[in-house]
Amino acid sequence: MAELVEQGVARVAEKMMANAPDGWTEAVLVSTGGLFGFGISGQYTIAGAEQRPIHPSGIFQDLDDVTAAVGAARGWECTRLEIRCRPSGEFTLVASRDTVSRLHGERPGFVTVLDHGYRLSQPGFAQEEGTAAPAGDPDLTIARFRAYLERRTAILGHAEKLPPPVTTAALDDAERRLGRPLPADLRALYLIADGSGDEALGLFGNLGWMPLARLVAANAGLREPVWPGWESSWDSVVLDADPLDTIRRCHGHPGWLPFATADDGNYLAVDMSPARAGRPGQVIQIGRDYYDGPLYVCDSVTSLLARYLELLEQDAYEVEEDDVDYIDFVEGPREPGSEPELRTCD
The missing domain is CATH 3.30.500 (Murine Class I Major Histocompatibility Complex, H2-DB; Chain A, domain 1)
Structure with a gap:
């Protein structure tokens, strides 16, 4: 050298x-x-x-x-x-x-920087664990998912072909590798299909549904976010979630399991280690653009599908023409401090 x-x-x-x-x-x-x-x-x-x-x-x-x-x-x-x-x-x-x-x-x-090895604390790891029961319902999720696919077929004029489902053994193995279970409603979806494949584009709010193997790999990569250096992180702060105490205040956590992405470094994830006021299986947004901390979306994948059905009924979408036509939801951000739209969907 x-x-x-x-x-x-x-x-x-x-x-x-x-x-x-x-x-x-x-x-x-x-x-x-x-x-x-x-x-x-x-x-x-x-x-x-x-x-x-x-x-x-x-x-x-x-x-x-x-x-x-x-x-x-x-x-x-x-x-x-x-x-x-x-x-x-x-x-x-x-x-x-x-x-x-x-x-x-x-x-x-x-x-x-006098001590290059020092890192800012992640207060979320010390927060009190949530004790509420999961809000997701696997049977209701399956019913909503099938209704969602049928509605999409009517809009697009053709059925979207999904990959074959994963096996129960594959799900059990994935959960062993993740170190924690998937929420029952998301697990039920993987017994219908292993992600959205190449035809059902934007299945989860303009994002692609990830195959199970990719979910496991993405979780491993996101557990400890790459340190970007003090030039960009000297004033880094993880803000409280909205609603308060639903999500842990940290940039990454082993209990956040990403299941949908646009391949841009951002993800929808299920949170299996919520803070005091959260529920296991709640849906959050995490990734590259969430510098201030994760964003709460709703209490479960079950509620998420209810919201998508609602948006379709409200004609709050556009059909984008490409090699494969897809549905693009039109949904503006909620007002800061307001109750999340998806939290009480039944």
Whole structure:
């Protein structure tokens, strides 16, 4: 590793010297690389203290490679390199963990990280567990799901073919891998079909219903969200759920089982470890765009299907024409602090 770094720095220094202006006495190049990009700045000093900028053309890739190699070897999230060279051909490298990063966006400034290993607390793991019974009803869910499919067939003019169901043994194995059971209403749906397949698009509120195997894999990936670095997480806060105390205040939890997605990093999930005022099996939204915490949707998959039937009856949808036609629900956000529309569906 040391030899590769030395060779890379030597190539950068050679190019700096080859492009130097007449009369230069020293060149200093500084690079910073980390999770959120790579930056270069530098200047030549000319006799008489005049300074001219170094243009990174031709050296960017070599410098990026060296920065990444040093960062990987040291385990640094953000690496700062300073390369100095003189007309004699002598050059030096100083590498350090960058503790000061520039912030961009709505609140620009700088952040200094003294302990890179520290992580903000997730208060949700210590919250009181909910003790209410599940609201889902597997028999009612099956009846609503079949009615939902029939209504969609009437709207689209053709039946949507679903994949074959999973077996009870497959469900039992999935629950062992998840470390907790699926809610009875969602489990009942997987005994009808293993997700929505390629024809029944947008089956769950414009999202695709995931096969059981993908549900298990997605849960494993979402249990501990990837740390995005202090540049974007220095002021990260997980807000209280609305209604209060229904969902744990954390960014990810093993009890959140995603079952529908638009392949954009966001999911509908069933919450099998709710907070004090929640119910096991309640439906929540989680994922990439839920920076402030999960969003409560309704008390069960059973209630979710009731809402979809209601939207179809209200003509609150559009039919989108594509290779496979699909139904796109038109549903605006609820007002902050209001009772969720789906919470009391029967």
